[in-house]
Amino acid sequence: MLKFPIYLDYSATTPVDPRVAQAMIPWLTEQFGNPASRSHAYGWEAEKAVEDAREQVAALVNADPKEIVWTSGATESNNLAIKGAAQFYKGKGKHIITLKTEHKAVLDTFRELERHGFEATYLDVQEDGLINMEAFRNALRPDTILVSVMFVNNEIGVIQPIAEIGEICREKGITFHVDAAQATGKVDIDLSQLKVDLMSFSAHKTYGPKGIGALYVRRKPRARLEAQMHGGGHERGLRSGTLATHQIVGMGEAFRIAREEMKIENDRVRKLRDRLLKGLQDIEATYVNGDMEHRVPHNLNISFAYVEGESLIMAIKDVAVSSGSACTSASLEPSYVLRALGRNDELAHSSIRFTIGRFTTEEEVDYTIDLLHKKIGKLRELSPLWEMVQEGVDLDSVQWAAH
Amino acid sequence: MAYSEKVLDHYENPRNVGGFAKEDEGVGTGMVGAPACGDVMKLQIKVGKDGVIEDAKFKTYGCGSAIASSSLVTEWVKGKTVEQALEIKNTQIAEELALPPVKIHCSILAEDAIKAAVADYKKKHVA
Numbered sequence A: 001m002l003k004f005p006i007y008l009d010y011s012a013t014t015p016v017d018p019r020v021a022q023a024m025i026p027w028l029t030e031q032f033g034n035p036a037s038r039s040h041a042y043g044w045e046a047e048k049a050v051e052d053a054r055e056q057v058a059a060l061v062n063a064d065p066k067e068i069v070w071t072s073g074a075t076e077s078n079n080l081a082i083k084g085a086a087q088f089y090k091g092k093g094k095h096i097i098t099l100k101t102e103h104k105a106v107l108d109t110f111r112e113l114e115r116h117g118f119e120a121t122y123l124d125v126q127e128d129g130l131i132n133m134e135a136f137r138n139a140l141r142p143d144t145i146l147v148s149v150m151f152v153n154n155e156i157g158v159i160q161p162i163a164e165i166g167e168i169c170r171e172k173g174i175t176f177h178v179d180a181a182q183a184t185g186k187v188d189i190d191l192s193q194l195k196v197d198l199m200s201f202s203a204h205k206t207y208g209p210k211g212i213g214a215l216y217v218r219r220k221p222r223a224r225l226e227a228q229m230h231g232g233g234h235e236r237g238l239r240s241g242t243l244a245t246h247q248i249v250g251m252g253e254a255f256r257i258a259r260e261e262m263k264i265e266n267d268r269v270r271k272l273r274d275r276l277l278k279g280l281q282d283i284e285a286t287y288v289n290g291d292m293e294h295r296v297p298h299n300l301n302i303s304f305a306y307v308e309g310e311s312l313i314m315a316i317k318d319v320a321v322s323s324g325s326a327c328t329s330a331s332l333e334p335s336y337v338l339r340a341l342g343r344n345d346e347l348a349h350s351s352i353r354f355t356i357g358r359f360t361t362e363e364e365v366d367y368t369i370d371l372l373h374k375k376i377g378k379l380r381e382l383s384p385l386w387e388m389v390q391e392g393v394d395l396d397s398v399q400w401a402a403h
Numbered sequence B: 001m002a003y004s005e006k007v008l009d010h011y012e013n014p015r016n017v018g019g020f021a022k023e024d025e026g027v028g029t030g031m032v033g034a035p036a037c038g039d040v041m042k043l044q045i046k047v048g049k050d051g052v053i054e055d056a057k058f059k060t061y062g063c064g065s066a067i068a069s070s071s072l073v074t075e076w077v078k079g080k081t082v083e084q085a086l087e088i089k090n091t092q093i094a095e096e097l098a099l100p101p102v103k104i105h106c107s108i109l110a111e112d113a114i115k116a117a118v119a120d121y122k123k124k125h126v127a
């Protein structure tokens, strides 16, 4: 039995795995102590739970538990890492580098630093969504203090060459931050090998609860940063605030499950994604956005030419997906990520991001393929652009009466 | 975003989809919008010898509200003279479809499409 709408938006957020929810409950009602309470058993047991979870998170990325700092999510981790490192090293230089396709939590933090006197470079990406290593090397300056590059892009799922970038940054003594919110449970992350100084994580993209995340802060060689949240000195002074035991336990359990099951899960999810791709590629004039090889197994981002994004979303309301068009937000801005790939506005507008996950079934994928065939056919019958293309008109040669 | 029932109705069952031969004497064609803006509307009217619009057809590339707006105006212009058709205002369209403020531009586009179709028709008939 299919349940509607079919959820294919696992990169926006995931359901909490039932095992995770179970693990969290006692920490809300029974074992509710403050992990910072040193004088009684309520505090001690909470502290132990927090430390066990820290080990589980560290284990997924092959780090030392002492290198994990709890935060409220990847947005906060990105803020802490980028502002914290920039402020610590501002005496050394003021140049910082990132990509145009980063999440807003990175881009907006960079903008904020620019308002405080830092100079930022926002690198273009290649047509396939990957960083251009030569452009990156050329952008480095003697006063570059920080580089921030995401592990996995949230819209198109491409995996950036983190190891390679890390080598360069380490050699030049530049702090390297990686937003890995979309990477956990999807790609192998080995921080004993990767030359990454700071890495952001979020629980809710990996079947954990919302509102909890972590920042990896390397110990050897030590990554330095200034705290952004001041108070009781929790998390070795890097992030004050009473720890949310139940959330932390949830993140720990979610990351434990990810570590144990990711291989099997990714194989299954990849098969479903490839099935979806095959089914949709039958439709004329479709374009996959982003490299297919250096890509997480659960993401498919595809543009359907000559149909508009929002009407497409409306037509396929039986499936919950994300659109590359921000038409609904009144800004009429197509996705800045797709634009950075050099996609024209029209194709950016008509793109759909499908992200498959732990609870997706083959039946759901088949239903989605069938639905898209029908609805795209219908919308194209309605589309003056499709009609013109069928008549052999080159749309680029038309003088549009823009409004 | 939540759509009104009327928008959904026009969107699910668009009226008068299609087109007429552009060259026909009595046909006026209006094409407004641009692919880069996310909306293009093509509205055609077929005008009788008496100056009354006998039929109208549309095709729209755009959001649900844009599709509904153009579907609605094909119904509204029928039976009107071209001058009467020019009196249709975007506010009437927006009101009929209960469009939220962010969707007003879709109704403006529909009004513009009528104007463009009438202008094209008139151009053929000046001489």
Ligand SMILES: Cc1ncc(COP(=O)(O)O)c(C=O)c1O
Residues within 6 Å of the ligand: A012, A072, A073, A074, A075, A076, A103, A105, A150, A152, A153, A154, A179, A181, A182, A201, A202, A203, A204, A211, A212, A213
């Ligand atoms: C790449 C990336 N970074 C950061 C975030 C923000 O994460 P959080 O919701 O945990 O603040 C997201 C989620 O939208 C993301 O996809």
Ligand code: FES
Residues within 6 Å of the ligand: A310, A327, A328, A332, B037, B038, B039, B062, B063, B064, B065, B066, B102, B103, B105, B106
């Ligand atoms: S066509 Fe984009 S909002 Fe109506």
